[in-house]
Amino acid sequence: MDNARTMAICLCCGDGLCAEDGGGSVGIDAISIVYDGIIFEATGNFGSTIFDPMARQEEEILQVVICDRCIKKNAKNVLHIKNIRRITKSEVGVFKIDD
Numbered sequence: 001m002d003n004a005r006t007m008a009i010c011l012c013c014g015d016g017l018c019a020e021d022g023g024g025s026v027g028i029d030a031i032s033i034v035y036d037g038i039i040f041e042a043t044g045n046f047g048s049t050i051f052d053p054m055a056r057q058e059e060e061i062l063q064v065v066i067c068d069r070c071i072k073k074n075a076k077n078v079l080h081i082k083n084i085r086r087i088t089k090s091e092v093g094v095f096k097i098d099d
Contacts, residue, residue, distance in 0.1 A: 004020065006019050006021045035066070040063070
């Protein structure tokens, strides 16, 4: 199935972003590509009081989109983690925007 153009909403500022959906079947489709923004997916968190699904037969995630402008505006609060799959201890640093 081809991806269809849709609108994604930034979690931080509420602005609309052009996106492509992944072809879901429930009326609200997961975003597969977003332009001028970043897609974040979470499988849950042990300490969350709102989303921490236990292992079930169906995998569950939460998905949010944050626009590039909001990432830039809040870059001091963003961690950039490198090499998470290749080494035991990942490199962690503050996310820096190259102007």
